[in-house]
Amino acid sequence: MFDSELLFSGAFKNLKGNIIRELYKYTTQPGFISFAGGNPSPQTFPNEILADLSAEVLRNNGVSCLQYGVSNGQMPLRQYVAETMTAEQVPTAVENVVITSGSQQTLDLLAKAVINPGDRILVESPTYVAALKIFSIYGAEVVAVESDDEGIIPQALKEELEKGPVKLIYLIPNFQNPTGITLSLERRKEIMDIVQHYNVIVIEDDPYGKLRYSGEAVPHLKTMDPQGQVVYMGSFSKIIAPGLRVAYAVCDEKIAQKLVLGKQNNDMHTPSLTQLIVYEYCKRGYLEPHIQECCKLYTQKRDTMLNMLDKYFPKEMHWIKPDGGLFLWSKLPEGYSAMKLLDYALPAKVAYVPGDSFFADESGINTMRLNFSTATEEDMEKGLKLLGEQIENYLRDSK
Amino acid sequence: MFDSELLFSGAFKNLKGNIIRELYKYTTQPGFISFAGGNPSPQTFPNEILADLSAEVLRNNGVSCLQYGVSNGQMPLRQYVAETMTAEQVPTAVENVVITSGSQQTLDLLAKAVINPGDRILVESPTYVAALKIFSIYGAEVVAVESDDEGIIPQALKEELEKGPVKLIYLIPNFQNPTGITLSLERRKEIMDIVQHYNVIVIEDDPYGKLRYSGEAVPHLKTMDPQGQVVYMGSFSKIIAPGLRVAYAVCDEKIAQKLVLGKQNNDMHTPSLTQLIVYEYCKRGYLEPHIQECCKLYTQKRDTMLNMLDKYFPKEMHWIKPDGGLFLWSKLPEGYSAMKLLDYALPAKVAYVPGDSFFADESGINTMRLNFSTATEEDMEKGLKLLGEQIENYLRDSK
Numbered sequence: 001m002f003d004s005e006l007l008f009s010g011a012f013k014n015l016k017g018n019i020i021r022e023l024y025k026y027t028t029q030p031g032f033i034s035f036a037g038g039n040p041s042p043q044t045f046p047n048e049i050l051a052d053l054s055a056e057v058l059r060n061n062g063v064s065c066l067q068y069g070v071s072n073g074q075m076p077l078r079q080y081v082a083e084t085m086t087a088e089q090v091p092t093a094v095e096n097v098v099i100t101s102g103s104q105q106t107l108d109l110l111a112k113a114v115i116n117p118g119d120r121i122l123v124e125s126p127t128y129v130a131a132l133k134i135f136s137i138y139g140a141e142v143v144a145v146e147s148d149d150e151g152i153i154p155q156a157l158k159e160e161l162e163k164g165p166v167k168l169i170y171l172i173p174n175f176q177n178p179t180g181i182t183l184s185l186e187r188r189k190e191i192m193d194i195v196q197h198y199n200v201i202v203i204e205d206d207p208y209g210k211l212r213y214s215g216e217a218v219p220h221l222k223t224m225d226p227q228g229q230v231v232y233m234g235s236f237s238k239i240i241a242p243g244l245r246v247a248y249a250v251c252d253e254k255i256a257q258k259l260v261l262g263k264q265n266n267d268m269h270t271p272s273l274t275q276l277i278v279y280e281y282c283k284r285g286y287l288e289p290h291i292q293e294c295c296k297l298y299t300q301k302r303d304t305m306l307n308m309l310d311k312y313f314p315k316e317m318h319w320i321k322p323d324g325g326l327f328l329w330s331k332l333p334e335g336y337s338a339m340k341l342l343d344y345a346l347p348a349k350v351a352y353v354p355g356d357s358f359f360a361d362e363s364g365i366n367t368m369r370l371n372f373s374t375a376t377e378e379d380m381e382k383g384l385k386l387l388g389e390q391i392e393n394y395l396r397d398s399k
Numbered sequence: 400m401f402d403s404e405l406l407f408s409g410a411f412k413n414l415k416g417n418i419i420r421e422l423y424k425y426t427t428q429p430g431f432i433s434f435a436g437g438n439p440s441p442q443t444f445p446n447e448i449l450a451d452l453s454a455e456v457l458r459n460n461g462v463s464c465l466q467y468g469v470s471n472g473q474m475p476l477r478q479y480v481a482e483t484m485t486a487e488q489v490p491t492a493v494e495n496v497v498i499t500s501g502s503q504q505t506l507d508l509l510a511k512a513v514i515n516p517g518d519r520i521l522v523e524s525p526t527y528v529a530a531l532k533i534f535s536i537y538g539a540e541v542v543a544v545e546s547d548d549e550g551i552i553p554q555a556l557k558e559e560l561e562k563g564p565v566k567l568i569y570l571i572p573n574f575q576n577p578t579g580i581t582l583s584l585e586r587r588k589e590i591m592d593i594v595q596h597y598n599v600i601v602i603e604d605d606p607y608g609k610l611r612y613s614g615e616a617v618p619h620l621k622t623m624d625p626q627g628q629v630v631y632m633g634s635f636s637k638i639i640a641p642g643l644r645v646a647y648a649v650c651d652e653k654i655a656q657k658l659v660l661g662k663q664n665n666d667m668h669t670p671s672l673t674q675l676i677v678y679e680y681c682k683r684g685y686l687e688p689h690i691q692e693c694c695k696l697y698t699q700k701r702d703t704m705l706n707m708l709d710k711y712f713p714k715e716m717h718w719i720k721p722d723g724g725l726f727l728w729s730k731l732p733e734g735y736s737a738m739k740l741l742d743y744a745l746p747a748k749v750a751y752v753p754g755d756s757f758f759a760d761e762s763g764i765n766t767m768r769l770n771f772s773t774a775t776e777e778d779m780e781k782g783l784k785l786l787g788e789q790i791e792n793y794l795r796d797s798k
Contacts, residue, residue, distance in 0.1 A: 004653045008513055009512060009537075012511070012657050015657070017660065039467055040466075045465040047464065048461075051461075054453040054672070059447065059450045065642055066449070101666035101670075104664070104665065104667055112408070113411040114406050114407055114408050116408050196400060197400060227400065227401035243466050245667070254403045258411050261411065261414050266503070268644070271642060273642065
């Protein structure tokens, strides 16, 4: 009589785990070298300091840590976020700040708050795979906007906006996931000039912004936002630790209130303990030097990856040098498939993420995402050598 | 040009905060005595022990605490939950356990996984106010099933099931919120006999089950569930601390997988730190004696409330003695309004929750929820005396 399969909603009936999770069963095998993850390096985790801080806040501030808290987040952390955003030329009051359990939760809450089935959403092409899933769960029509090696093309964005109402534009302007591309100041200005003429929310997802290894910082889209149509999403996942699940949205108060209502009806609030640990870590001045340490480590890892690509990848391969973040984007020649290449790579015990799942349309078959934050330098050389050999085998076999 | 009001989804356009949150602005004033909250007593919080445990897990197990974790939860905690559920006559494997960020998140994930707009959901009348909100956000038609002073009426449930397909039945069998009523073994058996003939999921929400002050424990619905149609929801919020936001669902593996997909696309995973703190607290044997301490304290508070009601409430009032939990349910005579009574109570600096918001239909105007876990004994006497006086004033003025 009982058959749960018949009960699942339209959105969940065929919902599958994403490719990155699927690859886990390989990449956790001993001896496997993986460039597939998106994890920060565990050697950056300040666990001793966090241990001291967590014991201290629980001892001195037990009730705040342990009682039900407010849905918009712990006031000291909201104040800290408001101050740092204001210092980054985004005038921010605490009413504009909502603490969330990771930026992905902000995405989910915002999607839920605005999407009616069939609504159009514009995204970079490629873009963050979980964002594609989240938008589609709520029944949105996700439209990939033409993008090139410098990111989304403003004129193409305008053309899509002209075609009819759009609820959200989802952008990752710094060291994009998966491409590592940073949008230039010129493109940012152009985009904000365009969107102000449309009733649309722009999501500025910025989990990697502080992890810059070369070039100059570019102002946030939110600094060019006179109407309050940008929802800026920041996170402590990549600069302290993802396991804490603490992130924040900075936005117009009306939108903030809807996010808070969404949280009230989801996890009620982000755990106060993890919020207060993050707050103390920042307030005591640990964050800035820690980010510098992370950047030093990741600069080295990125440079090693670039050197190894030069050394081991066949000359037919193309890749984009990222100025920050965790990812590097590479392309096989047109007509080849990064998914098929996995048939060569996985038996050789090396992995990456085939890029097609980052595309809202059917394109990107020949692309792949390589993560450079987790592998050791030794594994990076070994793994990229192996991968280079397998690419050569695949290209040769396909001739 | 930009107007966010025009962008919100159908569900969020008119979504408001609930009455309990609205009352906060009164109840946080100095000198106010509130029976409106649903918080455990902060004097039960084991913050010193949690401080030690949190420092220890961060020091010894930093990477597990701080790196991205799996969406279904930390394996040791899932194993612990599986063992305790098995000991409570619910044979449970780790595959049946999903750790969530509070049971309310389980509700949200489950609702999202099964509800298509227009689907029918059956609830007790009255029931948990946030469940009503969550179901309605996903567009469900929520149907209140006739209930009496012993809880939901099985025959009435059957009649509603006969009327057409139902996706979910939402029940709080122990010390229900808001009524404090516990479903008898007989009614539980009757309900499970009925539901096995329908393709429907039964949610057994059990946040208070361990907080029993009188009477005998009654077996979970999930012990009478040969087809795996019950999703049991347990939580550490009321027996350790709500601020940690750690709860769990125990259910059929197929349903568990959908909950996990929902989490992957929401907060990704519950913070590993809070999960591991809870696990260590349980594993080291702190939980059982702590629950006994909580029960001792709350028994006293409940008995004080019952005594004060006898002493100060007018004879026209009706109330139900709860055998556990945090709430007591009271009724004004028919035709009177607990919402109107607030006009008397709030100026006298005493608060409760008017019961109508716990009803899916328009009934319950004369009902109110009184919480007995937070006020001190002294405040309880003072507050219930004040409230009794104001009820008398209201009844007299309305004659």
